[in-house]
Amino acid sequence: MTEPANPPVDLAAARRLLAAQPFSVLLGARLAEFGDGTAVLELPARDELRQQNGYLHGGVLSYAADNALTFAGGSVLGPSVLTGGLTISYLRPAAGDLLRTRATVVHASRRQAFCRCDLFVVQDGEAVLCAAAQGTIVSTR
Numbered sequence: 001m002t003e004p005a006n007p008p009v010d011l012a013a014a015r016r017l018l019a020a021q022p023f024s025v026l027l028g029a030r031l032a033e034f035g036d037g038t039a040v041l042e043l044p045a046r047d048e049l050r051q052q053n054g055y056l057h058g059g060v061l062s063y064a065a066d067n068a069l070t071f072a073g074g075s076v077l078g079p080s081v082l083t084g085g086l087t088i089s090y091l092r093p094a095a096g097d098l099l100r101t102r103a104t105v106v107h108a109s110r111r112q113a114f115c116r117c118d119l120f121v122v123q124d125g126e127a128v129l130c131a132a133a134q135g136t137i138v139s140t141r
Contacts, residue, residue, distance in 0.1 A: 073137025086135030096121030
């Protein structure tokens with residue numbers, strides 16, 4: 001029997017993939033949801049991740065969008081994926097205790113997936129949209 005072109009990945013396996021990324025571990029990222037074209041990545045908003053005005057740094061938001069997009073794409077393409085490109089728009093300052101990103105696949109073929117991602121900061125249980133991103137995820141298989 002031959003190996004499937006895109007072996008399925010479940011939440012536990014996706015969490016192991018995230019844990020294998022030293023930068024993600026350094027930032028404290030965690031995968032809250034994964035599968036069926038969706039990924040939710042969360043990141044505690046520590047002081048070390050803020051810029052001089054107290055907001056989460058734009059680079060942190062870009063990282064979170066990039067990884068959430070890639071995991072969403074990987075949920076349909078399989079685990080061997082990379083970001084082919086992404087754009088992000090910062091909509092308001094990211095002030096809160098938690099960054100939550102929700103990425104979804106808009107369209108997928110065998111070799112790539114186009115995904116969207118909304119980024120929210122959560123303060124006292126209230127989520128506020130702070131950025132939006134989109135990107136193309138490509139299979140490396």
